[in-house]
Amino acid sequence: MKLLTISVFFLSYSIASFIMIIETEAVQIPGLTDCPSVAVVDSVTINVNGNGIQSTTLKCMDADLSERAATHSRPRNLLSGPSDLLRRNAAECKTPAPECQCGLQFGCSCPQSTSRAPDNGDCLTLIDSLQVISQLVGTTFTVPSQGLELLQFQTCAIEWINQSRDTLEYCWDELGTLASIANQQCLLPAVSTEGACTPVDGLWVMNVIRIDT
Structure with missing residues (x-):
């Protein structure tokens, strides 16, 4: 899966750290898992401690991701999650x-869907950045139906996919926990x-994956 590089206009400002807001036309990106063609809704590059974290909201144009919800409602190889902490995040x-999907109990599994894992140093940088991002842009984010939020730092990406037919809201700190x-x-x-x-309701899925650009 590759993320297309887009030439855009940069508007920058500082709020405890340097942020660049990217305005762009919707474009098609082939190769996304379960959605061969997607449109970029918007894209933001956030500089956290000198590292550029790319956050992109995309919408699937040619598949119904809600069809996957039933199959993901009971993940195999369940791993335990800090449910007490997550329930507090719902506030x-x-x-x-x-x-609002914050605070739900969840299960995790370890698929083998890519040939190589992301560089762990990249993943640690990306996960740590979520604490700063929540301070800069607010505690939660929303993803439209059939859409996903994709965060990337070099080889590591976190994707939060909305498999429901409605807009969903989720918490940045809980995303970091998962x-x-x-x-x-x-x-x-x-x-x-x-x-x-x-989560137990199967309305979304979060993946930590490798992206080679």
Whole structure:
């Protein structure tokens, strides 16, 4: 899976760190898992401690991701999650459930869907950056139906895929918790090349994967 490089206009400002907002036309990106053609809704590059973290919101144009929800509602090889902490995170939401998905119990598994795992140093940088991102842009993010939020630093990417037919809201700090669990259980011990987590309602899936640009 490759992320297309787009020439865009940069608008920058500083809020405790340097942020670049990227305005762009919707374009097609082939090769995305379960969605051969997607449109870029918007893209933001955030400089965290000198590292450029690319955050891109995409929308699937040619597949119904909600068809996957039932199959992901009971993930195999469940790993334990800090459910008490996650329930407290639900208070950060601006919307009520079910749009707010923070605080749900979840399970994780270790798929082997790519030939190589991302560089772990890249993943640690990306996961650590989520704490700063939440301070800069707010505690939560929203993803439209059939859309996904893709965060990338060099070879490592975190994708949060909305498999429902409605807009969903999720918490940045909880995303960091899930990505850290997937990294520690799947990537660090070289159990697999990917880590994946999904909630009990099956409305979304979070993957930590490799992207070669």
